[in-house]
Amino acid sequence: MTTPVAEGFVWTDSVAGRALLCEPLQMLAPHFFSSRPLSFPGPERDDDYGVIAEALDVPARAVVRVRQVHGRTVRVLSNDADLVPEPIQDADAIVSARDDCAVVVRIADCVPILVADRRGRAVAAIHAGWRGMAAGVVHVAIEALGDEGVEANDLIAAIGPSIGPCCYQVDDRVRDLFLAATPDAAAWFDEDGPGHWRLDLWRAAKDSLVDAGVSESSVYLAGFCTADHPDLFFSHRRDGAAAGRMVAAIRRPRRPSP
Numbered sequence: 001m002t003t004p005v006a007e008g009f010v011w012t013d014s015v016a017g018r019a020l021l022c023e024p025l026q027m028l029a030p031h032f033f034s035s036r037p038l039s040f041p042g043p044e045r046d047d048d049y050g051v052i053a054e055a056l057d058v059p060a061r062a063v064v065r066v067r068q069v070h071g072r073t074v075r076v077l078s079n080d081a082d083l084v085p086e087p088i089q090d091a092d093a094i095v096s097a098r099d100d101c102a103v104v105v106r107i108a109d110c111v112p113i114l115v116a117d118r119r120g121r122a123v124a125a126i127h128a129g130w131r132g133m134a135a136g137v138v139h140v141a142i143e144a145l146g147d148e149g150v151e152a153n154d155l156i157a158a159i160g161p162s163i164g165p166c167c168y169q170v171d172d173r174v175r176d177l178f179l180a181a182t183p184d185a186a187a188w189f190d191e192d193g194p195g196h197w198r199l200d201l202w203r204a205a206k207d208s209l210v211d212a213g214v215s216e217s218s219v220y221l222a223g224f225c226t227a228d229h230p231d232l233f234f235s236h237r238r239d240g241a242a243a244g245r246m247v248a249a250i251r252r253p254r255r256p257s258p
Contacts, residue, residue: 008220016055022158022220029116031250033160039244056251062101066091070131074144093126093141102251108236109163111205112248117150123250134178138208152213164225165200
């Protein structure tokens with residue numbers, strides 16, 4: 001049975017298995033959000049990422065990932081950057097102006113955001129859990145795209161499957177950290193018992209993108225809760241430390257040869 005999708009998204013079957021695409025983003029850059037049949041336990045093992053390379057038509061060595069640390073550091077791949085040999089770096093977003101590599105983040109509840117420029121100059125993959133969101137990783141990634149000459153109003157962003165407000169309860173400490181970063185964060189929380197709140201990371205991601213300059217009409221939300229769809233997605237909140245990981249992957253489009 002086909003699982004219903006939000007407007008702008010479609011399921012596809014490829015070498016990467018059953019994956020979710022954002023149609024407006026796909027018009028700009030090849031990408032996908034993987035589902036449960038694929039699992040990526042860590043960033044270090046090259047053989048885990050060969051299927052991403054095949055799906056996005058790059059060499060296996062050119063699948064660029066990071067060691068995610070729930071912060072706001074952005075790795076930037078400019079056209080003059082060397083890809084190999086390249087150690088795994090600590091970061092939670094990757095901006096790429098290259099068309100010969102794919103950039104990847106891993107998720108199991110945190111918010112994956114894929115971004116592409118309408119004029120084909122750069123793409124980004126962002127991993128935003130509550131810590132990264134509170135630290136401003138979305139804003140920093142959009143600023144890094146600006147440093148590559150890409151204006152925020154030229155971007156399209158897709159927010160992929162992640163834990164939804166239906167299933168994500170946090171405590172006062174988390175809410176206080178968000179409110180210390182931005183008073184606007186109050187809108188992302190609904191009271192859920194004494195000292196507890198439901199956190200809407202989807203709204204937080206969309207509001208952060210819009211606040212960074214991306215047009216609201218250019219932000220697409222998949223609306224799949226990882227914790228609420230065990231048949232489709234891994235979830236750390238639901239499954240604990242044994243949970244696998246999905247990926248969100250994207251490549252800058254290739255320009256026609258002169």
